[in-house]
Amino acid sequence: MPFIPHTQDEIDAMLAVIGAPDIESLFDDIPAALRSGPLKTVPDALSEMQVGRLMQSRAAPDAGALNFIGAGAYEHHIPAAVWDIATRGEFYSAYTPYQAEASQGTLQLIYEFQTMLTGLTGLEVSNASLYDGASALAEAVLMAVRLNRKSRSRRVLVPASVHPAYRATAHAIVHAQGIELIELPIDPAVGRVDPAALAAYDAEDITALVVPQPNFYGVLEEVDALTDWAAAHNALLIAVVNPLTLAVLTPPGEWGAAGADIAVGDGQPLGAPLSSGGPYYGFMCTRMAHVRQMPGRLVGRSIDADGKPGFVLTLQAREQHIRRSKATSNICTNQGLVVTASTIHMAILGPDGLARVAAASYANTHALAEKLRPLGVEPVFAGDYFHEVALRLPVANAAPVLERMAAEGVLGGYELGRIGWPDAVLVCATETKTEEDLQRYVDTLARALRS
Amino acid sequence: MPFIPHTQDEIDAMLAVIGAPDIESLFDDIPAALRSGPLKTVPDALSEMQVGRLMQSRAAPDAGALNFIGAGAYEHHIPAAVWDIATRGEFYSAYTPYQAEASQGTLQLIYEFQTMLTGLTGLEVSNASLYDGASALAEAVLMAVRLNRKSRSRRVLVPASVHPAYRATAHAIVHAQGIELIELPIDPAVGRVDPAALAAYDAEDITALVVPQPNFYGVLEEVDALTDWAAAHNALLIAVVNPLTLAVLTPPGEWGAAGADIAVGDGQPLGAPLSSGGPYYGFMCTRMAHVRQMPGRLVGRSIDADGKPGFVLTLQAREQHIRRSKATSNICTNQGLVVTASTIHMAILGPDGLARVAAASYANTHALAEKLRPLGVEPVFAGDYFHEVALRLPVANAAPVLERMAAEGVLGGYELGRIGWPDAVLVCATETKTEEDLQRYVDTLARALRS
């Protein structure tokens, strides 16, 4: 009986205390007609050794490619110490820190995490995490609607340069509350929000404006102008940012004259492995004035009965377990363990380490784009890009070219054909890529274009 | 500066306290003529990411084979929990537990280890580990010579069925002290010690007799008779055992009428990965009467100033740091972390788990030998074997056959040609092997024999 410690002697003794003839009789409240028959799909048990071999056989075929895909999930080096410590039993198998006295490890760590995120975003308060970047955007939209009492429209402008899956997720989560997400087109020449398109809403009641930085195409948005537009039009400004890039890019709190109201994004680049898309974590930072409308858990520093400082979950009156149908969100479990890893990751990398990672990723992507020019490969957009770039291949359809590259073990990028640019590929070369890796990309693409 | 925390400000402040102009001046006791020039072979530093990729490239080509080699190192399943816990910083980065109050984790664990090993061997006391099985045999020989005051010969009988590398190691370590290891031949028909050969020493002064179980060829020795011979001839009996098999085989403490005096062996089958041969650990158990001649560390239970029980290193007067040139051995560092893992391994497997592993290994090896008979493959020896068997291939030279199998990813066994049986292979199929694995061995060997 895997994981069950009971011996027959103990079972007998326990049943005697209960006064039941057998375990089966403990289920006598369940109507007989409802009782399950044998399971059909669940196979017989395997030992850890057997499952281990099975899982190795599952993991092996998905491994071994040289990856140049980004598109919202980025390959970065994670120090070995990070997950070694995060998976220590005391972090790994702990519950949500409701009993503060028995959870100071997790609570202090989250307080440190909150401090780090406010530092990166330039805002005043961070929650303890949301699920991922996409759902964090949805929560930010809901929060903005609650906050913006001057606006009645429940209409939010979302640029087409926001990650398409983020837009889809936000729509799925907010639409039942009568909130409309309006797509704001980009200027196809430069790859960022078209100021003319924005100007079309000058006279409208807009609850919030979403601004990605860098945007889905890797292009840097003119965040100052967009932020100032929002402030001038009584719209809240929701920033969607890659937190790693904030080591070197202007933080949302400093955008424009007033800064962003809410910054969200995905913490994955800060210590979470790619892992097929999760678990990552969403983060959310905002102004202190907005804290009571912020969803998710929050840790605060307080003092105990002896006056000794320590940490507790605080402002829980926002949350579902207290406020039920009037809560800011239904979120309960969030992404604690990934936050644990990410906090350790940020502590080890530090400001200089993260800046080096960001700079190396910037430099590698730019170097790769340059190396590809001789093949007739050009950036789709003229706008400045950071560590990801949309490249137009000298073919009508990029998909078969990517397939041929994959057959050689090189994942050449995200197919922009999925969202309407059939000849284009979104390419990312992080600090994990060497000179030889970049050259391998060039050589593989050259072969794929020829064949 | 990897792993060095100093900032320039701190360096300056520290030098000011020291009163030195620079770090270089701290080395002014070293004569200038001796100072090193630049290193030649050590390359420039790599980041953890870079070394990680390098090491993956080194590990990959050595992986992936289906292994049927035993010969002193056995592939067994190790529960994931074992090394997860053993590599926790508190075990991994702790020093030898000289400061008992700050080392109760390691000390209690070793006390538990000692108890487990005495339980397995049926002896009264175990040390905290030696380096490996081979060097443990050497220490056992030295110990036997110290112990056996009735014998003056310093001659020890070592059967040819003891692992050849163990014999070589024991010779290398003991010969400078004038100790002679005499090879005791085996009966080539049955593959175990030839009683007639032993009888030749009936009238000789023999300090100790070494008895392997199972022996190097996997064959079970007639341990009772050998032990009784030793007792009758004033020789100490040194058992060399695979500790896993003691879950089901008669323990050395119960051999013959009096039991073995010393049992040694390699703990590898109890939780250490194959890892190219190390780190494993040697163990040594003996009678309580012999404890003061036993080398290595020993943990005892005691009480503290409050009368609370706890654990300390004890009987240190045997050891080099106290007794210096009169110590029982020069051993200092032993194999603590592997012992940590092994103790957890034994606790998780328990008596039933280890017995199942042993039985499955026995059954798999016997099943494989049976499946190979149709290929004309037969056991070399008629003696009962446990989970390893010497098989004679229907060819004059087994080496090229093994090479062809390896080319198909099957490591078919240890080449007995290295020690004089050119047509034979020593094969081991532990509990890690499935029916399909055994069939793959058969099919691969069949192809290799044909080609």
Place this chain on the structure above:
Amino acid sequence: MLIFEHSKPQRRAAAQAPLTHASMNGLPERFRRTSATGLPEVSELQAVRHYTRLSQKNFSIDTQFYPLGSCTMKYNPRGANAMAMLPGFLGRHPYAPEAFSQGILSTLFELQQMLEDVTGMRGVSLTPMAGAQGEFAGVAMIRAYHAARGDTARTEIIVPDAAHGTNPATATMCGYAVREIPTDADGDVDLAALRLAVGPHTAGIMLTNPSTLGVFDRRIKEIAGLVHEAGGLLYYDGANLNAILGKVRPGDMGFDVIHMNLHKTFSTPHGGGGPGAGAVGVSQRLLPFLPVPLVAHEGERYRLLDEQDRPQSIGRLSAFMGNVGVLLRAYVYMRMLGREGMSRVADFATLNANYLAKRLAAAGFTLAYPQRRATHEFIVTLKREARETGVTAMDYAKRLLDFGIHAPTTYFPLLVPECLLIEPTETEAKEALDGFVDAMAAIRAEAASDPAKIKGAPYTQPNRRFDEVRAAREPDVRWRPAV
């Protein structure tokens, strides 16, 4: 000490970032950060030491008994972690092409099937990232179902008063009004109240069975009939699935949609507050509405189905495909338990709970529903103790920490005064349960002789009891350097 207090300007963990600082020549000045991030500057050893020591300040399953009702704090197999962390799984990009995806997709497909099997549902989507997101998906599907039928009058979700807070919060997020109904004296849904509540405005009901009161609602078929007759759907909150695994299936009880907390029933780690996974299962009529992506098996290949394949889907709840690493751990756990292991979970969770309940009752504690069979959890009410000695459920909870036992869930469900909701789980040995009884009895004796001592507990933790009011009144939610 905070990590920031170990920081010194220009201190670095130099092995962990590129050795040189690459140029970003082309990056226009206006995008460049000029302010400090405030991140700590520490050595690798300092970070390792700091966080290793912090971890030691936590209770966890790996170190303590954790009888936390409604949370199913069972052993998280280390093997499941090791297998989920295989490099092939960790390194795979979510947009990797199919050729580099068959291993993970086949695994997730099998997980979908196994979860369908144990819940009796017709389809499963693995994408929700926690129980609450699973709830959202479930209620959104109920909404989509009614909408697809043009049935727009249904504006209410019925929720029993014993429900988890996430239930009403979810209904609100999905644009529904919440109608609360009471519980009867036996802990079951008050059927009369339900009859009054259901009607053409009823979109559905959200139930847990066994409920958070630790009892199995025997009239579940009747409830299902009432709601279905009124045109509503039944939502099953899977928080308590551990109680009935392999014994009775929500699909067979009449539920239309269920979320499962894989981090409870299927033993993926709680991780100090996630990541969880809240897979949803549905009956035939809700199949078209499942959130995407789903994994399909087509011939020899596995592939992801997205919005284009599933036009009626409620859509996407995360950027990629949910918490895949968590799903892998649940898969490994299910394979290690196997067919027979599933019902053993319920067997021994229930045996442990009933044994513990009987022993606590024998020790003088009051069970909230002494007339009922306990399921995998049960409630002790300390109302009498609080009245007689002033020692409350919270005081017991804090004092238990000094005995090396995590507090049970306190003050939930809300309708039982001074309650402790106790769930031992199947992975705890009888000795742990006996130790809990001994600790509770010892606290009871202390409460009689020295109640002030208990009020001051805990004494053995890094901190004594906190001033939570102050924390909320003057929130200090980030560290700032002393100026």
Place this chain on the structure above:
Amino acid sequence: MLIFEHSKPQRRAAAQAPLTHASMNGLPERFRRTSATGLPEVSELQAVRHYTRLSQKNFSIDTQFYPLGSCTMKYNPRGANAMAMLPGFLGRHPYAPEAFSQGILSTLFELQQMLEDVTGMRGVSLTPMAGAQGEFAGVAMIRAYHAARGDTARTEIIVPDAAHGTNPATATMCGYAVREIPTDADGDVDLAALRLAVGPHTAGIMLTNPSTLGVFDRRIKEIAGLVHEAGGLLYYDGANLNAILGKVRPGDMGFDVIHMNLHKTFSTPHGGGGPGAGAVGVSQRLLPFLPVPLVAHEGERYRLLDEQDRPQSIGRLSAFMGNVGVLLRAYVYMRMLGREGMSRVADFATLNANYLAKRLAAAGFTLAYPQRRATHEFIVTLKREARETGVTAMDYAKRLLDFGIHAPTTYFPLLVPECLLIEPTETEAKEALDGFVDAMAAIRAEAASDPAKIKGAPYTQPNRRFDEVRAAREPDVRWRPAV
């Protein structure tokens, strides 16, 4: 509580062994065990919880400052562990054929070369499994060298009185008599005594430089000359190599043979007492005698050299090729440090030691060799304090534990009374050193006001001070169930 006290008959961790018990029909009765093994029968959770909690009772580098002289307790990079535990390395059988060995052999070959480089030796064997085994190998090679020359009169090894206990113990194991020589007032070898000691009976001398007194013997060339002229060889005990890495090479000082403690200088973990690795390096004349196996690079292939390739070898010291997993960690560490990182080790180990020595002296403590430059370690003598207050070096050591700092090495070297041998290592930050000074000063103040308190320390550990005499007099070295 011991693991055995959690045991119950027939309790099992059922996921961890074959699911069924295979038959051993063919095994004759006489070989079968009939007695119990006494191994514990516990669940996987019980084992995990027990050993996780035990681990928390340890001090370790990852949790505490460990200024343990002569032990070099520096940070053990987690990355080195992760890379050494790659499945390809863990799974390789020691007798795997060459085709499945090139990865590991190429790595070990490069490690041999790097160690030759940093020690100035001509050849390195990686096989010794700890420092003491490296010492054995070294002295055995000295013996083999003399024997090969027919020089059989050499029966003595000279050892300074400050040497590690392993040095004389090793000489004895190799069949030599030990001749101890004194240290002069400056902590250097007493040259006059050495001159008297050397002669045709001298096989060699075993030295550490810097010595265990924490000073560098400036007359090392003179010593080497004396010994070599007498026909003896010089053995370098590498325990203190951290002090001089990249600064001065033992080979250049005139040593013929050296062992390195990779678990000190090259930061492989101490593991609570091993596994270590004690690679040996030799000068030209000892090359033929290196223990096997060695790794050779021949054309494109790497292969192991054994006794047949190296007929003069002292032979084999382990069944296979030493503690390969430890060697891998050392290799990774060396690659991360790189060429320039090597001498930085000595730079900052020495800076830290000299800073700490100065600050302790300023705080009123007596340095054993105040006239000398500290190397990577130094000695404080508490002789005066012990006389004045009765508080001994051991009392300071135990009280330091209450400050969260591991005790320095006490009462070694034997010739300095009431000594603390203090080695901070290069990976500790200035704050840790300052914290140590503060703790020492606080203990000093306590010693004046309340010496009994210090005598009773530690107070914050799982146990108070132990009765070690009783432990040795009535050894209780294994648990036995109460009858």
